[in-house]
Amino acid sequence: MNLGISTYSFWHFEEKKLPLKEYLVKAYEHGFNGVEVLSNHIESRSEDYLKEIKRFAFKLGLDVYGLAIHNNFVKVDKDERMREVELVKDWIRLGSVLGVKIIRINSGRWMTVRSFDELMERRGIEPPPPGYSDEDAIEWVVECINECLEEAEKHGIILGLENHWGLTTRADNMLKIIKKISSDYFGVIMDTGNFIHDTYRELEAIAPYTVMVHAKTYFGGGVWYTLDLDYDRIFEIL
Structure with a gap:
């Protein structure tokens, strides 16, 4: 098992966003051997910049193994969904320059609950707009992911769907997406x-398809909620 850290982990500890290189140095100082980069921390999409980040990480002994991006395939308008597909494809190409092996993608959500604070009060449950259902959105997400996979396969990069609110708030919906994709x-x-x-039943449901884990801790308490996670039990699930 390889142990890395996401630059997201530093997100709430800094009063201002730091240059990506400083997050890489922090990862090195904490003894990690790999890093997942949050797309928000990438300061330029130029190839020269991405190659410099890859070189800098290598000199520290760090593997930039992953990239976490933000996308939303749960959009009623097909043209808007296709723009999201192109966004993901663009990140795949940029990730290839950076040398990543996996890119975190999301299903997205309806956005009928605009405030994330309110979404958390509703425990992540969000109603679809009138005339639509989650089943419609599942089909859209599958279609969009398959489109993106054409580009991912060209570059040898895995697309990892995260249980990250929206359609993936519950494992049942997530499994409906997973089982429709073969790659x-x-x-x-x-x-x-x-x-x-x-928590544990749903983690167990997606475990057979898991290629990477974001392991959360809540020392000091979470922002919206706190989970007392039993990692002995989670390791048994994995």
């Missing part, structure tokens, strides 16, 4: 802190 370059990124309804 060696598709898998699941398990976030141990994002199933708040029936």
Whole structure:
């Protein structure tokens, strides 16, 4: 098992966003051997910049193994969904320059609950707009991921669907997406802190498809909620 850290882990500890290189140095100082980069921390999309980040990380002895991006395939308008597909494809190409092996993608959500604070009060449950259902959105997400996989396979990059709210708030919906996609370059990124309804049953449901884990801790308490996670039990699930 390789142990890395996401630059997201430093997100709430800094009063201002630091240059990406400083997050890489922090990862090195904490003894990690790999880093997942949050797309928000990438300061330029130029190839020269991305190659410099890859070189800098290598000199520290760090493997930039992953990239976490933000996308939303749950959009009623097909043109808007296709723009999201192009966004993901663009990140795949940039990730290839950076040398990543996996990219975190999301299903997205309806956005009928605009405030994330309110979404958390509703325990992640969000109603579809009138005339639509989650089943419609599941089909859209599958279609979009398959489109993105054409590009991912060209670059040898795995797309990892994370249980990250929206359609993936519950494992049942997530499994409906997973079972409709057949590619060696598709898998699941398990976030141990994002199933708040029936945590261990739902983690167990997605475990067979998991290729990477985001392991959450809540020392000092969480922002919206706190889970007392039993990692002995989670390791048994994995």
